[in-house]
Amino acid sequence: xxxxxxxxxxxxxxxxxxxxxxxxxxxxxxxxxxxxxxxxxxxxxxxxxxxxxxxxxxxxxxxxxxxxxxxxxxxxxxxxxxxxxxxxxxxxxxxxxxxxxxxxxxxxxxxxxx
Amino acid sequence: xxxxxxxxxxxxxxxxxxxxxxxxxxxxxxxxxxxxxxxxxxxxxxxxxxxxxxxxxxxxxxxxxxxxxxxxxxxxxxxxxxxxxxxxxxxxxxxxxxxxxxxxxxxxxxxxxx
Numbered sequence: 371x372x373x374x375x376x377x378x379x380x381x382x383x384x385x386x387x388x389x390x391x392x393x394x395x396x397x398x399x400x401x402x403x404x405x406x407x408x409x410x411x412x413x414x415x416x417x418x419x420x421x422x423x424x425x426x427x428x429x430x431x432x433x434x435x436x437x438x439x440x441x442x443x444x445x446x447x448x449x450x451x452x453x454x455x456x457x458x459x460x461x462x463x464x465x466x467x468x469x470x471x472x473x474x475x476x477x478x479x480x481x482x483x484x
Numbered sequence: 485x486x487x488x489x490x491x492x493x494x495x496x497x498x499x500x501x502x503x504x505x506x507x508x509x510x511x512x513x514x515x516x517x518x519x520x521x522x523x524x525x526x527x528x529x530x531x532x533x534x535x536x537x538x539x540x541x542x543x544x545x546x547x548x549x550x551x552x553x554x555x556x557x558x559x560x561x562x563x564x565x566x567x568x569x570x571x572x573x574x575x576x577x578x579x580x581x582x583x584x585x586x587x588x589x590x591x592x593x594x595x596x597x598x
Contacts, residue, residue, distance in 0.1 A: 412589030
C-alpha cells in the first residue's frame with residue numbers, strides 16, 4: 371500500500387502567501403524526501419530529512435518531521451507564481467532493509483495565483 | 485552536466501504493438517529506476533537496477549513488461565504486446581550509491597496505446 375500520503379490534494383493561494391503541505395506515512399523510515407514536479411516534466415528533488423532530524427531549511431523551504439506521528443510538512447514561504455507545481459513526499463523502505471527504494475505519495479497540486 | 489535522458493518523449497501506437505522506452509542515466513550513478521505515473525495510481529515503481537543488475541521487479545505489472553540494463557549508460561523498458569491500459573507517463577531515474585541519496589528523474593515518455 372502507499373507509504374506516503376499528501377494532504378491536501380490541491381491548494382490554491384495568492385502570490386506572497388505561505389503554502390503548507392503535509393505528508394503521512396505508515397512504517398518506520400530512514401529518511402523522507404520532498405520532490406516537485408512541473409507540468410509535463412520529471413520530478414525534481416527538493417530536500418531530504420533524516421529520521422533523526424526534526425527540521426530542515428533550504429532557501430524558502432522548511433521541512434519538519436515528526437516520527438512519533440509519522441508525519442512531515444513542507445512549508446514554502448513567500449510563494450511565487452513559479453512555485454506552481456505538484457509536490458510529492460517519498461519515503462524509503464526501511465522496514466524492507468533498504469533505503470534506495472522510494473515510495474511516493476500522490477502529491478499535492480499547488481497553484482500560486484499572481 | 486547532462487541529466488537523465490529518456491526517449492522518445494511521446495509515443496503513440498496501436499494496441500498489440502511492441503513499445504521500447506529508452507533511458508540514459510547520469511554518469512556515475514549506481515542505481516536506475518523505472519516508474520509509471522497515472523492519475524489513478526500515482527507514481528509506481530516498476531523495477532530498479534544496481535550496477536546493471538535487476539534488484540526488485542515486483543512492481544512490473546505482468547509478463548508483457550520487461551526491462552534490461554546491458555551497460556551502465558543505457559536501459560530499456562519494453563512492453564510486448566501493448567494494451568490501452570498501459571497508457572501512462574513512464575519515468576526513468578538514477579541515483580548514487582545507497583544511503584538515502586536523491587533520485588534524479590528524466591522528463592518521461594508519455595505513452596498512448598490506441
